[in-house]
Amino acid sequence: MTVTAALRLDPARLRARLEGFGRIGALPGGGVCRLALTDADRAGRDHLVAEMQALGLTVTIDRIGNITGTRQGREDGPPVMIGSHIDSVATGGLYDGTLGVVAGLEIAEALNDADLTTRRPLAIAAFTNEEGARFAPDMMGSGVHQGALDLGAMLAVRGIDGAVLGDELARIGHSGPAPCPGPTPAAYLELHIEQGPVLEREGLDIAAVTGVQGISWTEMTIAGQSNHAGTTPMGLRRDAGLAAARITLAARALAQTFGPPLVATVGVLELSPGLTNVIPETARLTVDLRHTDADTLTRARAQLLAEAEVAAAEEGCALSTRSLADFPPVAFDPALVARIETAARARGLRTGRMPSGAGHDAQMFAPNCPTAMVFVPSQAGLSHNIAEHTEPAQLAAGAQVLADVALDLLEGTP
């Protein structure tokens, strides 16, 4: 790792770049709103292209709008890719996604400063619509790039505001000519904030991310009977809300029974007609289950569905269920995960391993090339929140570990 050790990043420059993006789509109270393919996202994209060009990178935009800036290597062949995204949720922070992209820019600039040409090309990528907040599904650009999602279908997706994705892409001038799927890199790396409280709680600076939890989203609709809250004796009720409350608590109990890393969340619970003096006729809820092991996740979901059936039946209600999402767990490349851990420890950083509870662009590359991620702490575990924060020293540490492993890959044997 001779070359690696020589590369010095500039933490102040990294932070200034982050703040530069933070001014684009800035919200009055802090944070940003750069929903995918809005004018704010266009401004962020144009700023990114300008930054890449200023660093001498060759910029390409593909048909789904992914932006890639490539720094020439001594040899041709697939690049080492550092990627993430610059789109945000409606009330996003400064770090989610953007950190990974600006860390790539900082590495490119540090290589320029050191006047180094690496053996392999370095590609820095910002993928379209990672958040999925305006257009579903999320991780769209990376999914299309790696052939997991169909380009035509994605261009036809209609957003929450009725806009068609392909139209918006053309409108903001980011429908590029590069083909999709795109070329698979030699390796893929991504630096991201944890978006959870584990690193902070355990006093760690860095996590080598072992993979991404599998995600199962189930929508449950419970049909009871609405009736007058005053005139209907308790024993004659078919209260959809009571069944929903029981299922909500059953989901939490399931997570406690299975133990970590199973997490279960009821984020949506709607009653109809939703009046103070009317027994709920229907309830709709969603259960978000996540686990790193596919079989365990399948077993947990089956158990929850069985318990929900019992709860609904005991309340005299009918249950129908629908799968809204079902992503199997993704394992990152064990050798690359180990290399991240080793590099972080070599820098004297408090380092652990953990799976990601959230989805990331990296998971789209994992089936096709050696892939891994670096996590830095999120203060109080907050993310998708304007109060999202990571200490500057931790940002710098994460970027340095990313740089160390990236340069090793850039110089390593093919």
Added chain:
Amino acid sequence: MTVTAALRLDPARLRARLEGFGRIGALPGGGVCRLALTDADRAGRDHLVAEMQALGLTVTIDRIGNITGTRQGREDGPPVMIGSHIDSVATGGLYDGTLGVVAGLEIAEALNDADLTTRRPLAIAAFTNEEGARFAPDMMGSGVHQGALDLGAMLAVRGIDGAVLGDELARIGHSGPAPCPGPTPAAYLELHIEQGPVLEREGLDIAAVTGVQGISWTEMTIAGQSNHAGTTPMGLRRDAGLAAARITLAARALAQTFGPPLVATVGVLELSPGLTNVIPETARLTVDLRHTDADTLTRARAQLLAEAEVAAAEEGCALSTRSLADFPPVAFDPALVARIETAARARGLRTGRMPSGAGHDAQMFAPNCPTAMVFVPSQAGLSHNIAEHTEPAQLAAGAQVLADVALDLLEGTP
């Protein structure tokens, strides 16, 4: 009861009058929408005034829009009043309220047919905005009539559609000159559908209503912390939805512990932000508690609040509560209740006693004059529903009992 026994009602005419009102504001699938002071309500009111005039009644409209048709007695002095309402909820049935008014019209017509002049005057009243579906609070016209609600304040009430009540009253031509509060009658009687399943389940034709349950509405707001459903370990969550689910089940358990007639209903439960992959930050729910005894209702509410505090605290959430409504129980006149029971049994009807779980115009009169109600069964307990139904024979039986008791009062000593 010589006079009483002589009065023969015409069940077909009663039913035809009900169906006549059912054509006003009729919904495509059945039932009616005559929200208070809408054009449909105006059409119902104009129809009622015409019917009263055709029967030779003296029609007055007061400043809150209550319509009263009076049939002269042999003596002056306060009338025996038969009242209810003709406004409806948005998806109302044919019977709720309207039955009580058309039963009064049928009694007046039967008196005309028999060419009888009773000792006391008979007043038939339709009160404004009993339902409270467009303008809050409910039982508004009867409340103003009996001085429990302030006329000026009620005229200024803004509805769910932004309209001001007094403006709407003037617009539809039903802002009358008669003063409010109005004169207290010698006695008040009301025939109404049960709006619950008890009579049907117990195989009864008639209930002598003993009073109206006290009602306590509490809004609870639970403040937790939103966080990522994938990245936040179960043990580090402050999930407002879990606290809400616990309180929902605690309300039902409370009703089971206290036993009948306590009923507890969570009709509203809203989560925010309400996204599948976000732990709920806040939950808002309402608890509707009802009981016939004021002290028991107070104790039940206090116990629920204490349990809600514990549930919220155990989930790391903050609870705030607000009383939305607090109506003490109303007891009807025991002698009049007994007279209804006796009259019904004298007709060979299967008769019981029960409190009303719903509020009625009668409760506004109960503090001021002898008051009681007659209930007839609601098929499947359905009300506030276009499928609301009562068998014709049961409608006729209820009207006959009402007539028997009314004529007894109309002829009785002051």
